[in-house]
Structure formats: C-alpha cells, structure tokens
Amino acid sequence: AAARRLRAARATARRIARLPRPKTLSSCVDALRQARRGDETAASKSSIDRADEAEGAVHAAEALIRAAPEEIIGCAPAMVSALLHAHPATPDPEPLGAARQKALAATCAVVPGLAGSALAFEAFASGRCDAGQKLEVLDAVADAARELAALPPVPDRDGDGAPRLPATGDARLLGDHSKKPPGRGRKVGRERVFAPASLARLRAGPSAVADAASKPRRTRAHLIGASLAGPLLAGAVEMVRQAEERAFAAAREEAAARANPDAVHVPGGGIDALVLGRTLGCLGECCAAARNAPDAAKIAGAVLELALSPGAMNHAQPHVRRAALFACVGAVTSVPPAAAWHALSGGVGGVAAGSALAGGLAALEDAAGRARVTDPDGDARGLALRAQLSAADL
Known part of the structure; x- marks a missing residue:
C-alpha cells in the first residue's frame, strides 16, 4: 500500500510538472479565467488545453507573486478573484487546493493592503462564493497573518547552507555543519581556520560588532490590523x-x-x-x-x-x-x-x-x-x- 501511494504521488508530481506555466502575472490571470486571447481562434485550443493552462497557472501563481511584488500591486484584486474562482477539471484536486491557498496567502502577505480588502469583499460581500471558498479565504488570511508576524530569515552569508544566529556574540551554527556541499573545481589542499566568525568580528572592529548587534529585525505585524x-x-x-x-x-x-404535536421542526x-x-x-x-x-x-x-x-x-x-x-x-x-x-x-x-x-x-x-x-x-x-x-x- 505504501509503495502504491508513493508511485501515485510521483505520477501526480510528474503530471503537474508537465503542465503549461505562465511567465507573467497578466498571463496568469488570463489562464486562471480561461480567457481567449486576441491571437487565438475558437478552434486553436480545446477545453482540455484551457483547463491544463488554468491548473498550471494555479500551481505557478505563488512563485510569480513572490518573484514580482511590484507587479502584483496593479492586479491584486483581479488575481484574488481569478484564484478563488479557478476550478479547472483535474484528476488531482488536493494539490490544486493547496496551491491555491498558498497563492492566496502569498498575495495577502505581499500586498496586504490591497489583497485583504479584496478577499473579504469577494468572499463575504459579493455573493459569488460558497462556503468552501469562504473557508479557503479564512485559511489564507490566517496563514498570511502568521507570515506577516514572523521574523525574516537569517541570511546565509557564508554560502554553506547553514543558517547562523543573529549577531549577538554567539557564532554557533544552527544546522549540521558537517554536511558541506562539494566545492567547484579541483582543490589541492584545505586551510583550517578556527573560529572564523570571531576572527571576522575582531578584524571588523568593535564599532561594526555594535552596529550589527543593534540592527533591528523588523516584522510587518503592523499591517495585520488594518489590512x-x-x-x-x-x-x-x-x-x-x-x-x-x-x-x-x-x-x-x-x-x-x-404547541402543535403534529408539527416537525428541522x-x-x-x-x-x-x-x-x-x-x-x-x-x-x-x-x-x-x-x-x-x-x-x-x-x-x-x-x-x-x-x-x-x-x-x-x-x-x-x-x-x-x-x-x-x-x-x-x-x-x-x-x-x-x-x-x-x-x-x-x-x-x-x-x-x-x-x-x-x-x-x-x-x-x-x-x-x-x-x-x-x-x-x-x-x-x-x-x-x-x-x-x-x-x-x-
């Protein structure tokens, strides 16, 4: 049974990877709406092709939104409406629903001022959403609120894939520093340096250490209330x-x-x-x-x-x-x-x-x-x- 589930999951992943993906946010909105563009004719694409495009757009929406946050400002309401009402025919509805919720949460997290009001209007005031879509909106809003309140990730300045603690005097690695990615090219020898973070702080001087320690790490929790x-x-x-x-x-x-024994109340x-x-x-x-x-x-x-x-x-x-x-x-x-x-x-x-x-x-x-x-x-x-x-x- 476990092997069958693993094979089914791999087949689903391969099918989703072969779906056509849009390259821009405007083409993503058109694909979600299954709209026919000006260069297409009535017989150029079948309903199956349009459904595949819409499904691929749902799976690609989150990456497009996070890659171009300045472009989503102009199409946030259209993207929210298109994502909520995009239900193409698919043999894998669960990955589609998960991708839709991630895209809605990404829209709320990137442009909360525009997406929050657009989501609330579309879900509760437009009359076009059923209970399932309203629950999707509420889950996306909760995910976006947690993302806005979270601290930004610690940057990996050494390039070894292991995140470090903030600059508070402790240079211990958070990850497993024994697993290093292999370097490019051939190396003759390797120089061992003890306490590289401490040496870097000493070379930079006390002023640089104080500036790094006092630098604030900001969240965006102030946007949750109004947005x-x-x-x-x-x-x-x-x-x-x-x-x-x-x-x-x-x-x-x-x-x-x-009062009436013959009446039935449901x-x-x-x-x-x-x-x-x-x-x-x-x-x-x-x-x-x-x-x-x-x-x-x-x-x-x-x-x-x-x-x-x-x-x-x-x-x-x-x-x-x-x-x-x-x-x-x-x-x-x-x-x-x-x-x-x-x-x-x-x-x-x-x-x-x-x-x-x-x-x-x-x-x-x-x-x-x-x-x-x-x-x-x-x-x-x-x-x-x-x-x-x-x-x-x-």
Missing part, C-alpha cells in the same frame, strides 16, 4: 447579526412545534455556523499575530466586542461557542499590560473609561465564568477557564 483583521471584522459582524436572527426564528419555530444553519466559527478562529489568530503591533489593543477590543455578542457566545452549535472563546483568548493574550491598565483604570482623566477594550475586558470575566459553569460542551468549558485566567492575569 486583514479590519475587513474580516466587517464581514463577521454581518454573520453574527444573521446568526442572531436565525436563533430568534428557530426559537419561534420550536415554540410552534411544541434545525438548519449548519454551513453558516461552520463559516462563522472559522471566522472567529481566524480573528483570534490575527490577534495573536498582531500582539507586537501598535494597534494590538484596538484590534483586541474589537474582537472581544464581537466574540462576546449573544450571537456568538450563545450560539446553538458548540463549535461556534468554542471559536468565540478561542477568539477571546487570542484577544486577551495579545493586549499589552500597559494598554490593559490604561483601559481598566480609565487612563489620565478617564479618557479610556468607555473604550471597547475596557468594556470587553470587564465583560469577559463574567461571560467566561458563566460559560465555565453552564456550557454543556467540555471543550468550551476548558476554553472558558483559559479565557477567565488570561483576563485575570491582566
């Missing part, structure tokens, strides 16, 4: 409002069914609840990724206000309640202690007494304590305890 979490919050507010309306309608139908909204739960989880991940951003407290206050609403905390589906509590944990743990004190104490002159963060932190302990006692789901009770303890730590 990714903000548009997602706008769509999540509408989903929570619709969940509250469905809960009221379901309560009326259940009351009518209890609860619905399962697909919408699945999307709502994943949206709340994605907002919690965005809060955790933006914990070092200047607007982390503002994002946390907005997420707390949404997650503590009755449509999320009192939802009939337990996975939505778990996602709401997870979002609360992500929001509370991302709040800096100084911002929490400023919000809870009212700030200088009481300017922060009525902020969303102050109200959210005050309401979280009560809501989490109530859920820890009354919620029938064990996982939800565990998350409620975690949220209560996290709020108490502040």
